[in-house]
Amino acid sequence: MASRVVDQQQARGMAVAGVGVKPQKKNAVADGRNRKPLGEIGNQQLVRGIEIKPNRPITSDCRNFRAQLLANAQAAAANENNKKQVCVNVNELVAVKRDEAPKPVQKKVVNIKLKPKEIIEISPDTEEGLIEKVHEKKKEGASKKKAAPTLTSVLTARSKAACGLTNKPKEVIVDIDAKDAGNDLAAVEYVEDMYKFYKLVENENRPHDYLDSQAEINENMRAILMDWLVVVHSKFELSPETFYLTTNIIDRFLSVKTVPRRELQLVGISAMLIASKYEEIWPPQVDDFVSLSDNAYSNVQILVMEKMILGKLEWTLTVPTLYVFLVRFIKAAISDEQMENLVYFLAELGMMHYGMLMYCPSMVAASAVYAAKCTLNKSPAWCDTLKLHTGFSESQLIDCSKVLVSLHAKAAKNKLQGVFKKYLSSERGAVALLSPAKVLLPPAKASGGSS
Known part of the structure; x- marks a missing residue:
């Protein structure tokens, strides 16, 4: 019995305690020097889910290889953790940047010189705009060509010239208050409004x-x-x-x-x-x-x-008396001392005459200026500057001016010599001795008057 049990155990390759028989292994080396220590039997490692069983003696190379595998596994795990951390940081940065206001991007200004090109403006109605442009170009082309004078145009031009209707250059209106810009007493800022008011209330x-x-x-x-x-x-x-x-x-x-x-x-x-x-x-x-x-x-x-x-x-x-308008109109006439004295002389002669009450003060003042210019042969006798400041045209002043000139012609022989003697003095230029304006006298009296 004892021998049968031993045989069976030997057949299975099992060793019995206290028995000196050793079992034989198929791939094992019989040499006892290569047997692994008991502490390392069953020592197994998992690398990436694979069970590795050492089947050869662990040497220094094996240890190095094992250490390298461990290092590779740790490095792979560290890379995965780094990727996750980077993703988290990137998400946080994106969230922060969304909250921040976007900074304006400074762009470099580049000056580009473009060649001038002809720009054609077209009206909202394209067809009509093009038609108008074509007509304008045709007119420009026609105007460049010298138009041959026709008989009608020649006769019209000659008739206008004979009637004095030719186009005259427009007169320049003189700024009579420019010299008094720094004079506070002249009230340059208000003088025009003042005389507009005088004209309204003079009647x-x-x-x-x-x-x-x-x-x-x-x-x-x-x-x-x-x-x-x-x-x-x-x-x-x-x-x-x-x-x-x-x-x-x-x-x-x-x-x-x-x-x-x-x-x-x-x-x-x-x-x-x-x-x-x-x-x-x-x-x-x-x-x-x-x-x-x-x-x-x-x-x-x-x-x-x-x-x-x-x-x-x-x-x-x-x-507004006559004197108020005389001062302004004399200034508008840009007169000298002689003309100024003559205007006052004619105006005061008019005040002596009761019939002058039919004219408003501004008209008498304007007529005195016009009659004085005609007396002194000033040209032009009436201009746009005087027309602007007096409000009267030359044709409106003819009747009143004729009355003043007729009084001038009678002044030397009149019994009332107060005004005549006043302007006979050298202090007032002796303007009473001037001959009256013949153009404003009736033909029968044109040869009369003092010289």
Whole structure:
């Protein structure tokens, strides 16, 4: 029994404890020197899921190979972890950059010089635009060709030249206020608006024809009063504004109040007293006017008449007189001293004449300028600058200018010599001695007048 058991165990290759028989292996080396230590039997490693069983003795090369495999496996695992980390970081960076505002990209400006090309504009309606362009080009081509003069065109041109209708070069309007740009008293910024206002209101306080309502006063009496006031004005050496305002006050008062003959001079004295108080810095005293009237009126009478005049005129003294327009129109005429004195001479002759009340002050002033230019043979007698500032054309001034020139022609022989002697002095250029404008006189009187 014992021997059978042993045989069976030997047949299976099993070793029995305490028995000296050794089993034989098919591929094993019988040499006991190559047997693996007990501690390494069953030592197995997994590399990438493959079970590796050492079937040969572990040497230094084997250890190196094993270490290399481990290093490769660790390196592969590290690469996978790095890839995951990179993906996470990239996602975070994208999220951060989305929140940040995009920075503007600076572009380099490149200057490119293009050759000029002809640009043809076409209207919204393409066909119509092209047709218009074609017609324009045809017209340009036709205009370049010299048009042969026809008989009709020649006759038309000659008829226009004979009638004085040829095209004249447009006149340049002179800026008469350019020299006074730095003068605050000239009020350059407002002067045009001021004179537009004067033109609007000049007829509001304009005296109308009143001699028909005056029972004891006639045209000759008024002229005598005005001539005397010229002398009084010169003695007191008053400003021109005072004389023109005095005349305005007298005519306006006589238009609304019937005055007896004996009080006509009193009206003149009181009117000049009011005008002096309005215009002068040191106006004459009431006693001065009493002495000038040769005590014909007392102080009380003058003051009472002054009060009556102001009441009838409703204290309206700020009015555009003839002098206001004369100053502006003389400036627009760009006149010299001689012409300026002649304009004032003609205007004051007109103030002496009652018939001049039918003309507004601005027209009388413009007519005085026109008559003075004709008297001095100034060319042109009327220009666009004067037309702009006066508001009158040459044809509108002919009638009024003829009246002024006729008064000039009669001044030397007139009994009332106040204005004539005033402008006979050398201080005013002796313009009263100038011959009147013949072009504005009737043919019968053209040869008359003083020289």
